[in-house]
Amino acid sequence: MFATKPGVRFVRPVVKSIGRNQILSCRSIPSCHYSTGAGGQGGKANHFLPLTLLGVAAVGLTYYNMNNNTKPPTPSIDPTSSTIQGSPLFPSEKYPEAINVVFVLGGPGSGKGTQCSKLVKDYKFVHLSAGDLLRKEKSTPGSEFGDLIDHYIKEGLIVPQEITIQLLKNAIVEQYDKGNRKFLVDGFPRKMDQALSFEKTVSEGKLVLYFQCPEEVMLQRLLNRGKTSGRSDDNLESIKKRFTTFIQTSMPVVEYFDDQHKVVKVDCNEPVDDVYNHVVSQFKEKNII
Ligand SMILES: Nc1ncnc2c1ncn2[C@@H]1O[C@H](COP(=O)(O)OP(=O)(O)OP(=O)(O)O)[C@@H](O)[C@H]1O
Numbered sequence: 629m630f631a632t633k634p635g636v637r638f639v640r641p642v643v644k645s646i647g648r649n650q651i652l653s654c655r656s657i658p659s660c661h662y663s664t665g666a667g668g669q670g671g672k673a674n675h676f677l678p679l680t681l682l683g684v685a686a687v688g689l690t691y692y693n694m695n696n697n698t699k700p701p702t703p704s705i706d707p708t709s710s711t712i713q714g715s716p717l718f719p720s721e722k723y724p725e726a727i728n729v730v731f732v733l734g735g736p737g738s739g740k741g742t743q744c745s746k747l748v749k750d751y752k753f754v755h756l757s758a759g760d761l762l763r764k765e766k767s768t769p770g771s772e773f774g775d776l777i778d779h780y781i782k783e784g785l786i787v788p789q790e791i792t793i794q795l796l797k798n799a800i801v802e803q804y805d806k807g808n809r810k811f812l813v814d815g816f817p818r819k820m821d822q823a824l825s826f827e828k829t830v831s832e833g834k835l836v837l838y839f840q841c842p843e844e845v846m847l848q849r850l851l852n853r854g855k856t857s858g859r860s861d862d863n864l865e866s867i868k869k870r871f872t873t874f875i876q877t878s879m880p881v882v883e884y885f886d887d888q889h890k891v892v893k894v895d896c897n898e899p900v901d902d903v904y905n906h907v908v909s910q911f912k913e914k915n916i917i
């Protein structure tokens with residue numbers, strides 16, 4: 629942990645504002661604060677300092693590692709610690725209606741985005757791709773996490789959960805306020821810490837739609853997509869790293885939900901419409917649609 633200084637304890641990192649440049653902001657969140665020790669700020673919380681320090685330190689470490697060709701940057705908050713605290717946001721006093729969250733998982737290129745688009749069209753789900761949200765944040769001018777996200781994506785690594793969860797939370801709240809309650813959360817959770825934190829602080833996942841796909845098929849699809857996608861990770865080097873991360877880090881999440889009998893598995897290695905028919909029949913069977 630390097631984003632803190634002696635006598636300063638990071639109590640609750642909360643990303644609140646949907647506004648640009650403010651993905652990590654404690655403003656207007658009474659429970660988000662520092663507790664300061666001697667030499668602190670006289671008991672008055674500075675809501676921006678910790679997050680600024682976190683951002684500066686994370687970006688600094690990213691550059692250091694990139695330039696020194698060493699290990700990837702590590703999150704400045706220990707992801708295994710319970711830094712994300714609280715009760716689920718949905719339902720709660722502020723957001724009284726529960727939301728329906730389906731997690732959509734599968735290896736890179738298994739067809740998650742493709743199938744989500746079809747479900748949105750036919751069944752009015754809101755599709756939230758964690759990868760898309762990260763790419764959007766990355767290209768937001770002035771984002772303090774742009775460089776960090778860029779590095780994690782190219783390396784096929786999982787961005788520290790606080791960033792991704794807050795981006796998702798912001799997007800879900802925005803959609804909730806518009807009356808939407810059904811969400812396909814695509815490409816998330818990719819790591820156990822994300823799964824536990826999201827279910828603890830945002831909402832439980834009703835179901836996991838998991839696309840099983842041979843690596844060779846995914847590889848060909850991604851290389852093909854890479855001809856036009858402009859994505860920094862649709863190249864052979866990044867793809868291999870993404871496969872490794874998927875097997876080592878994301879499969880345990882699928883297994884975790886499988887133990888809870890929440891996973892429906894669909895073979896992705898069929899034409900798009902055939903895959904979709906399987907998805908729809910599984911969703912009907914589980915009363916999701
Ligand atoms: N069933 C399918 N058959 C053939 N091609 C497919 C099929 N499903 C998706 N594709 C193509 O494969 C590529 C990857 O699909 P898609 O972007 O939906 O995957 P993804 O799982 O969302 O990938 P990522 O996790 O990398 O974002 C796209 O070019 C898409 O058009």
Ligand SMILES: O=c1ccn([C@@H]2O[C@H](COP(=O)(O)O)[C@@H](O)[C@H]2O)c(=O)[nH]1
Nearest residue numbers: 758759780781784785786787815816818
């Ligand atoms: O929860 C997440 C989801 C994604 N990432 C990073 O983004 C890329 C691309 O994700 P796609 O779903 O393929 O669009 C992924 O390889 C990760 O680097 C993440 O960190 N956390």
